[in-house]
Amino acid sequence: MKNNEITWGLKRSASLLAAGLLLALSANAAKAESVLRVGMTVSDIPDWSGQPDQGYEGARFVGWSLYDSLINWDLSRSDIEARMAPGLATEWAVDPQNDKRWIFKLRQGVKFHDSCExxxxxxLWxxxxxxxxxxxxxxxxQYARQRSRTGNLDRAEVVDDYTLAIYSKTPDALFPYNFYNWFMISPCAGEAAKYDYSEFAKHPVGTGPYKFDKVNPRERLELVKNAEYWDKKRIPRHDRLVLLPMPESTTRTAALLSGQADFIEAPAPDMIDRLKESGAQIYTNEYPHVWVYAFNTRKGPFSNVKVRQAANYAINREEMVEMLNGLAVAAGSTYSEKSPFFGGAKPYDYQPEKAKALLREANCSPCEIRIAMSNSGSGMMQPLSMNELVKEQLEQVGFKVTLSVVDWNSIMSISQKGWEANPDYDAVNGANPIIDPVSAIFRRYTTASNAPQGLNWGWYNNAKVDELAKQAQQTFDVGKQTEIISEMHRLTTEDPPLLFVVRDLNPRALGPNVKGFVQAQSWFQDLTPITVE
Known part of the structure; x- marks a missing residue:
């Protein structure tokens, strides 16, 4: 009997211990963080101290996570192109008494992460x-990064506690487009850091849906949910966001397959089937993007319009789409036929004999050119294989191409400084965001936007385009403004500042346990609705 009692006691103790362990495990599971790990295409963490570097990928993952702008984006739908939406400003309009004065009504009741008002x-700060x-x-x-959007900004002034007036140097009907990625940081935190941005970066403070937690440069940036975010619909549905730089598409794809990432940008096209077999979800969608080369129109072969046209006729865009496993569409102009700004443009198609003839007329055969390119970057798709195919196609019609590979931040620096700072390049590969007319046309194709003032890297100059740009900026009637911009598009297709190649379909791969993502037709994406099971 005694042995039986001992045995019963041991069993009861074991049962109680097991029950206790189960309760503890259940409690821990309930408390466990939900973590979203994102594999980005960049080679380093985008600057997290205000205006990010690394192009729009920096804005997409860091800017819109930690911060807000006066104007944000509605990224809640996949069936229409994303549109600007109220952010830290609830409304904006030109002053009816002064067409160089814009009034921004600011959102009330918002605090920065440090409780700064x-x-x-x-x-204004x-x-x-x-x-x-x-x-x-x-x-x-950060001024240099934002410079292409500040050229026509004269000054700003406080009107009252929640009204700001911003003045343009000249009348500018397109002025609000400059404020959708002007990220607002905490003045209190800036002052506490004694205006030292390296000190501020140790604990950056914005108003965004995520708060800074920790960073390991070149490895990971960790953000946590801002449960008090002012837009209650966008309070993150996961606890922690981990941003991982992974410039190689095969590395990103392998990370998703092995469970080291939950969400990756631009998976390797030749591994899409393998991803699907593993249960991964593949998202694609059109968005305002065009993969291009900016020509140096002031020096070298591309100063001749016939050589620029020849390059555009030399590209077999359908072959490029096939190489990308259908994850792109051909692009022979800035805008597609779907755009209200397309107008009467005639996009370039594949005509190799015409390309050869134009090079002969330009007396440029062999036509030696040097191109700057990166091995990764925001919107760059699969740059190594794509550039090799473009090189092959150009050389088939009479070009002799040298590719110079640099990192993405170097490409950004080259683009921002202009051709004079890097005169040995005849073209620079990049991805143009055609989110709005300012980004697509005005900042890239007008003399007023010659780099470093704007993003007209090769100093393209067309007097008719410059005159139309002035007209559009002074035209507050949207219909008439659209007609003017459409004519600018027609002219810059006929006399191309760029070599147009393809439009990305924005592929992403998500693990089978990731739910709630809506792929917007935008360079920017909203990660806050995502849950990780």
Whole structure:
């Protein structure tokens, strides 16, 4: 009997222990963080101290996570192109008494992550930190990143606690397009860091849906949910966001297959079937993108319009689409036929004999050119294999191509400084966001936007385009403005500043346990609805 009692006691103790362990495990499971790990295409963490570097990928994953702009984007739908939406400003309009004065009504009841107040004073502080070199918060590096959007900005002033007036130098009906990626940081945190942005980066503070937690440069940036975010619909549905730089498409794909990432940008095209077999979800969608080369139109072969046209006729875009496993569509102009700005443009198609004839007329055969390209980057798709195919196609009609591979931040720097700073390049490979007319046309094709003032790297010059740009900026009637921009598009297709290649279908791969993602027709994406099971 005694042995039986002992045995029963041991069994009961074991049962109680097991029950306790189960309860503990259940409690731990309930408390376990849900973590979303994202494999980006960049080679380093985008700057997290305000205006990110690394192009729009920096804005997509860091800018819109930690911060907000005066104007945000509605990224909640996949069936229409994303549109601008109220952010830290609830409305904006030109002053009816002064067409160079824009009034921004600011959102009330918003605080930065450090409880600093969002109001007109903090908005002015942020405008001036990227425009006024004499204020203590001025950041020359971030000013350079934002410079292409500040050229026509004269000054800003506080009207009242929640109203800001921003003045343009000349009347500009397109002025609001400059404020959708002007990220607002906490003035309190900036002042506490004594305006030292490397110090601010140790604990950056914005108003966004995520808060900074920790960073390991070149390895990972970790953000956590902002449960008090002002837009209750966009409070993240996961606890932690981990951003991982992975410039090689095969590395990103392998990370998803092995469970080291949950969400990856631009998976390797030749591994799509393998991903599907593993249960991964493949998302694609059209968005305002065109993969291009900017020509140096002031020096070298591409100063001749016939050589620029020849390059465009030399590209077999359907072969490129096939190589990309159908994850792109051909692009022979800035805008597609679906755009309201397409107008009467005649996109380039594949005509190799015409390309050869144009090179002969230009007396450029063999036509030696040097191209700057990167091995990764925002919107760059699969740059190594794509550039090799473009090189092959150009050489088939009489070009002799040298490819110079640099990292993505170097490409950004080359593009921002202009051809004079890098005169040995005849073209620079890149991906153009055609989100709005300012990004697509005005910042790239007008003399006023010659780099470094804007993004017209090769200093393309067309007097008719410049005149139409002035007309469009002074035209507040949307219908008439659209007609003017459409004519600018027609002219810049006929006299091309760029070599147009393809439009990306924005492929992403998500693990089978990732739910709730809506792929917007945009360079930017909203990660907040995602759950990780």
């Amino acid at each position: 969002w109001n007109a004073k903090s908005a 942020n405008i001036e930190r990227l425009t006024v070199q004499t204020v203590p918060q001025f950041n020359p590096v």
